[in-house]
Amino acid sequence: MxxxxxxxxxxxxxxxxxxxxxxxxxxxxxxxxxxxxxxxxxxxxxxxxxxxxxxxxxxxxxxxxxxxxxxxxxxxxxEDRGVPWTNVALFVATLASTLFVGANWYYVDPFSPEVVRALPFTLSVVGVLAVHELGHYAMSRYHDVDASLPYFIPFPSLFGTMGAVIRMRGRIPDRRALFDIGAAGPLAGLVAAVAVSAVGLWLPPVTVPAEFLASSAAVEVQFAYPPLLEAVAAVIGEPLSYSDPAKSVNPVVMGGWIGMFVTFLNLIPVGQLDGGHVLRSLVGEHADRVAPLVPTALFALAGYQWFVADAGDTAGIWIVWGVIATLVTFAGGVDPVDDASLDRRRVAVGVLTFVLGALCFMPVPIQIVG
Missing domain, CATH: 3.30.70 (Alpha-Beta Plaits)
Known part of the structure; x- marks a missing residue:
């Protein structure tokens, strides 16, 4: 020995x-x-x-x-060695899934050459998600914290993806690093979401084919707009809806919508979500007192929508996120090696981050109305 x-x-x-x-x-x-x-x-x-x-x-x-x-x-x-083939494969698959789904937003056949018309939707969605995750990645590198490249998650849904994640390996040196890494993703993603929303609002609306309007089998899905997106539209002076049912907002706007909604969900202040990192860096171990309240609030919101507001379609979203928040809470957050308090500038940015996240909240984000 x-x-x-x-x-x-x-x-x-x-x-x-x-x-x-x-x-x-x-x-x-x-x-x-x-x-x-x-x-x-x-x-x-x-x-x-x-x-x-x-x-x-x-x-x-x-x-x-x-x-x-x-x-x-x-x-x-x-450390990752060589070409990150898993990241590349998931990225390509997400491009394909968002392009396929995006064809529906443009009312074109996803199996025809016209599918390329959905490229703006694909680039807006994947671009916003990429900027969000690369914000985390860049700050991880800045603070010398080992992190992977983004893993995109293709999924056959209204948007063609469930977002993207990066893996952090090793310890976080201090609260400053934890804050910078946690806040960089949402803030970078919001900048991208606002930019994409502005571009989408400037683009011409999509014309809904007459056969869709006349079809009894057609299903109308109604999207609410977060206050931040409404503010962008007001500043630009472009509408988010039209009185003519044959007109629909350009699908690129939905890239911004997705970015804002993803930002709100990521800023839920529990465990290893971005909001959990930011809250832990701001208030230290007191964050453990807040975390158990979050799932309760999400389940309460779901219950209100189901039993009171007649918005059962959306209640399922908050039930799912209540379950996720519960699991993430039990999994625990990140404890930095050095637990010294943050400086005032970071505290101010942290408060601003949560305020911006609140401006992305929609009680009833999606609803089937017909």
Whole structure:
């Protein structure tokens, strides 16, 4: 048994004041420092983090067979190598699914060459989602946090996708990094959503074919508009609806609509959703008191719509998100290594982020009216 680490790993003497190492082992590329803690968990991890980070290791305090151990794992063990084929395949599949679904928005046959008319819809939806996720990715890189490229999720729905996600691996160094990574996605995505909405409003409306208007089998789906999108339309001076039933807003506008609705959902303040990251960075461990209230509020909203407002079509959305919020709450959030409070500028930006998220809220986003 040895207390000497392998070459390149921090020496136990560099953190002996908080963790007294009596044995060092190698375990499948990881370095295990067994020892006696001389401080609480938070203090130990804050103290050892810089030394391990400098040497290229992620570190965490754990217990094995009753012993305290610092587990150090090389950061390059999680790095993606070569072409990220999974990301590429999902991206291409999402382009295809949104193009296929987008054909319906333009009233063209998705199996005909005319399907290319739906490209503006595809680019608006995928573009807004990409900007959102790349906001997270860019700030992860800025703070030297290992993160994957976006994974797009193709799905046969009204929009052809269920969004996109990135995977963060390793620890978040401090609240500043947690805030920047969490807020960057929604803020970048909203900038893109506003820009796409403006372009869509400037584009000419789509003409609904007469056979669709006359068909008894046609189903009318009505979309509400969030306050932020209504504000964009008011500033530009373009309508979001028409008195002529043969006219429909350009589908590019729906790219902005999707971006805004996704932003609201992501800013729900629980667990590892963007809103959970932002709230945790703003108020620290007090965020744990807020999280259990969120699923209750979502289920209450669903109940109101089902039993009072006669909006049962939308109640299902909030039931699903109530379940998601419950699961995410139980899964827990992210605890940064350094839990020092944020500066005032970030606090102000955090409050603004939640205000902008609230402007994307729609109690009844989608409703089947006929």
């Amino acid at each position: 040895s207390a000497q680490p392998p070459d390149g790993a921090p020496h136990p003497d560099s953190f002996a004041s908080v963790f007294d190492v009596y044995e060092v082992r190698r375990d499948d590329g990881r370095v295990l420092y067994f020892g006696d803690p001389r401080a609480d968990r938070q203090t130990i991890e804050e103290a050892v983090w810089p030394a391990f980070r400098e040497q290229g290791y992620e570190v965490r305090l754990a217990r094995r067979t009753g012993e305290a151990v610092l587990v150090a794992e090389p950061r390059d063990a999680n």
